[in-house]
Amino acid sequence: MTEETSANVPPIPIARPDPRLIQELFDKDPLELSDRDLDLIIAEFRADRVNYLQEAAEGKKTKAAAKVAKAPAIPVSDQLDLSDLGLDL
Amino acid sequence: MSQDLLTGLSPAPAIDYNGWPSPFDDTGVQFVWDSTSLGLLKTCPRKYQLTMVLNWQPKKRSHHLDFGIYYHTAIETYHKLMAQYRMQPQGTKTILDAHEHAVRESIRGALIDSFGYEPGIDSKTGKPKTDKTRQNLIRTLVWYFEQYGLSDNCETISLRDGRAAVELSFRFQIDRDQLLAGHLDQIVRFGEDLFVMDHKTTSATVTGASARYYFQNFRPDNQMTLYSLGAAIAFGTPVKGVIIDAVQIAVGFSAFGRDLTHRSQSDLEEFLVGVYAYRKMAEDFHRNGFWPMNETACGNYGGCAFRDICARSPKVREAFLRTDFTQDKPWNPLEPR
Numbered sequence: 001m002t003e004e005t006s007a008n009v010p011p012i013p014i015a016r017p018d019p020r021l022i023q024e025l026f027d028k029d030p031l032e033l034s035d036r037d038l039d040l041i042i043a044e045f046r047a048d049r050v051n052y053l054q055e056a057a058e059g060k061k062t063k064a065a066a067k068v069a070k071a072p073a074i075p076v077s078d079q080l081d082l083s084d085l086g087l088d089l
Numbered sequence: 090m091s092q093d094l095l096t097g098l099s100p101a102p103a104i105d106y107n108g109w110p111s112p113f114d115d116t117g118v119q120f121v122w123d124s125t126s127l128g129l130l131k132t133c134p135r136k137y138q139l140t141m142v143l144n145w146q147p148k149k150r151s152h153h154l155d156f157g158i159y160y161h162t163a164i165e166t167y168h169k170l171m172a173q174y175r176m177q178p179q180g181t182k183t184i185l186d187a188h189e190h191a192v193r194e195s196i197r198g199a200l201i202d203s204f205g206y207e208p209g210i211d212s213k214t215g216k217p218k219t220d221k222t223r224q225n226l227i228r229t230l231v232w233y234f235e236q237y238g239l240s241d242n243c244e245t246i247s248l249r250d251g252r253a254a255v256e257l258s259f260r261f262q263i264d265r266d267q268l269l270a271g272h273l274d275q276i277v278r279f280g281e282d283l284f285v286m287d288h289k290t291t292s293a294t295v296t297g298a299s300a301r302y303y304f305q306n307f308r309p310d311n312q313m314t315l316y317s318l319g320a321a322i323a324f325g326t327p328v329k330g331v332i333i334d335a336v337q338i339a340v341g342f343s344a345f346g347r348d349l350t351h352r353s354q355s356d357l358e359e360f361l362v363g364v365y366a367y368r369k370m371a372e373d374f375h376r377n378g379f380w381p382m383n384e385t386a387c388g389n390y391g392g393c394a395f396r397d398i399c400a401r402s403p404k405v406r407e408a409f410l411r412t413d414f415t416q417d418k419p420w421n422p423l424e425p426r
Contacts, residue, residue: 026224030200038193038200045231052342 019044095379096135097403101143101416109424114266118372121260121268122364123422124312130367131311132389137371138380139395144419145410147394152209156221157290159206160336161274163199163230164288165255167191167238168245168275172253184239192234199230219340220292229290229336229343236345243277243286243332243347258425259323263361267368270422271319274334282329284349285316288336295335295346304348307333314360317352 022044025037092099104111112121119126119141129137139145174187203226208218237243246254254276263269275286293303307313313331320328330351337344352360374380387396398406398414 026200026227030197030204033197033200035193038196041200041227042192042196042231045228046235048228049232049235 092407093378093403095403097406098138098143099407104144104416104419106419106421107424109421112422116375118368118375120266121270121422122368123270124315125420126422127315127364127367128311130371133383133386133393134370134374134380135382135399136386136393136395138374139398139410140420142375142380144416145395145414146416146418146420148413148415151394152207152218152221153290155203155206156226156338159199159203159226160229160290161256161288162202163195164233165274166198167195167234168253168255170194172245172247172251175247176251188234188238192231192238195234196227196230199226220338221290225338225340225343229338232343233336233345243279243284243334246276246278246283256426257324259319260423261319261322263364267364269315269319269364271315272426273316273320276320276324276326276328277332279332283320283326285320285328285331286334287313287316287331288334290336290338292339293337294344295337296344300346300348303335304333304346304350307331307348307350309356310350313350314352314356318357318360321357 022041025033025041028037106112112119112126114120126137126141129140170191171187174182174184174191200223203223206223206226208220208222210216211218248254255274257273257276258270259273260268260270273285274288277284277286291303294300295303313333316331317328320326330349333348333350335346335348337346382399387393387399393399398409401409
């Protein structure tokens with residue numbers, strides 16, 4: 001059943017708060033965090049995930065393209081042509 | 090207290106199990122077993138003696154354990170809140186509102202629980218590790234709820250009273266005076282069948298082709314077999330096995346993977362026969378007053394916590410134990426979480 005991360009990327013980019021603000025929120029006494037503070041933290045990590053999944057998807061595409069490009073070429077001398085088939089054409 | 094000349098260890102002082110009954114019978118042999126205590130005995134009888142019989146626990150709890158507890162608690166909170174929403178009349182609240190509320194409260198709880206948490210120290214650099222940090226805990230939880238919150242093909246079942254089937258303690262008799270006990274993270278429906286779900290945090294790869302190296306560790310596995318048995322007997326739930334719900338915590342990302350581990354009736358029967366055999370072994374060690382070391386296990390999983398103690402001369406072991414360990418926090422399989 002091995003299940004993997006699905007690339008379910010929302011189409012609309014999420015506005016990211018200032019990273020210093022996130023650090024400040026982490027340093028704050030958590031009992032004093034408001035709902036708004038928590039929503040900012042959650043939004044930050046959601047945006048992080050979107051970026052990660054996009055980068056991972058792009059990385060996969062790049063890897064696949066590199067694989068195709070790196071496929072070893074068959075030396076010309078090893079390639080068959082019609083005469084090798086011994087057909088009486 | 091008299092110190093054993095061979096091992097250098099003194100008997101444990103009177104143990105306070107915080108109001109819970111002792112898991113040891115009148116003869117001093119354990120009669121309530123859970124996967125932790127059974128695993129200790131299977132790994133190394135001396136480690137079992139130090140932990141379960143003499144109650145030595147590290148003064149500073151492992152950061153892996155702390156991180157895992159925060160993670161489990163937050164997921165439990167999320168499922169409990171979602172179950173509450175399903176029990177109440179739907180009113181004006183949508184499932185999306187309930188999800189957002191559950192995510193926020195789970196994150197709030199995790200931030201409160203983990204305030205002051207310190208990640209482990211990298212033994213090579215001497216600096217704090219950068220994978221299981223507090224920020225990465227919150228990132229992992231947010232990503233988990235994004236991944237599985239609103240669209241999970243494993244549905245948490247509800248108990249008869251409507252509560253979510255999460256963090257369930259079980260206990261059942263295997264013969265006249267022997268009990269097995271444990272705690273299940275979650276029971277879920279996947280397709281037509283029921284499974285125990287167990288959450289794991291790891292630094293190993295849990296997605297892609299290499300994931301099999303991680304998941305193959307759970308068959309055979311003491312903990313997963315006991316959970317299958319516990320769900321079947323204690324809850325009368327015919328579970329098909331355990332779903333390992335794993336997350337890889339890396340410095341820059343968290344990746345999620347799941348796999349099934351099945352247990353047949355014959356697997357469960359063989360496991361039970363093993364439990365009796367280990368119980369007999371514990372009786373013999375107790376009667377002889379000697380719990381041998383299993384030196385082949387000292388290096389497992391980054392090294393046993395007692396490795397430095399066992400490496401010392403028996404004469405000084407007790408003094409070193411008193412420096413880094415405490416006897417104030419005994420492990421009791423009977424204590425519900």
